[in-house]
């Protein structure tokens with residue numbers, strides 16, 4: 289994936305600045321024969337090329353419409369297929385004309401004449417990798433129900449307007465959203481730990497681990513897989529996962545949810561390592577803090593808040609080109625307030 293960034297700060301959607309909790313990713317394609325990113329993404333950063341037609345989306349109402357997406361995939365001025373992030377990922381986009389905007393990150397793939405197989409394959413691969421990245425960032429299971437959908441799927445679910453993207457294009461090349469979900473899952477598996485691509489996906493014998501689930505609440509999450517979520521049982525589960533003094537603490541719940549997400553939440557009684565020292569959740573994440581300034585916030589927990597170190601922290605949290613942007617800081621502060629800011 290070649291992920292670049294050019295936020296559409298003049299778009300009314302960006303200005304509205306509403307935040308969402310991301311539950312999925314919705315694929316779109318533009319429905320117009322123009323594979324060039326500069327048609328939509330401006331200003332020219334030297335790689336996009338200039339759009340002299342005053343119809344890009346970095347304006348209050350592009351084409352007079354309330355539209356904005358989180359990213360575009362298409363060609364830069366040199367014909368290289370890449371991705372431009374155009375909204376902070378946790379902003380509410382205006383991409384599907386329905387309540388899907390409240391839950392889904394939405395991106396557009398720039399269509400060409402829908403006949404070029406090489407272009408299709410290139411943007412498909414880029415979109416799969418982008419979606420894998422977004423699923424990881426947001427703890428989403430790519431094969432979860434309605435986690436990865438397209439605009440047309442959204443319409444069938446009653447959460448999006450009646451559009452045919454992306455099937456009218458994808459079907460020509462024998463792809464559908466099931467392929468997408470499988471390919472995203474594959475992409476996530478291959479890029480997970482270290483560089484050994486063919487690592488067997490950990491020998492989690494299903495008898496000793498709970499089924500993977502993704503939830504922001506341990507109680508709801510356990511319920512969702514039919515497991516007793518009483519405090520008594522959660523204490524047992526916590527103990528089986530190395531937390532000996534569980535009392536429902538936020539930090540402990542985050543740790544349990546993290547394990548659950550990976551399908552690594554041990555069942556009580558099945559563990560051979562219940563006596564291992566609880567290595568506290570503080571090893572992976574910074575202590576939770578709330579602040580309106582990332583610099584002040586980091587200082588408040590005794591962490592180096594220099595630009596240099598913030599770059600490292602940003603990188604650990606999925607922002608590769610951090611330069612102190614407001615929206616990036618907002619994102620980092622959001623993570624910090626949830627105790628989910630990963631250590632650099």
Ligand SMILES: [Zn+2]
Pocket residue numbers: 315316317383384439451453
């Ligand atoms: Zn669409």
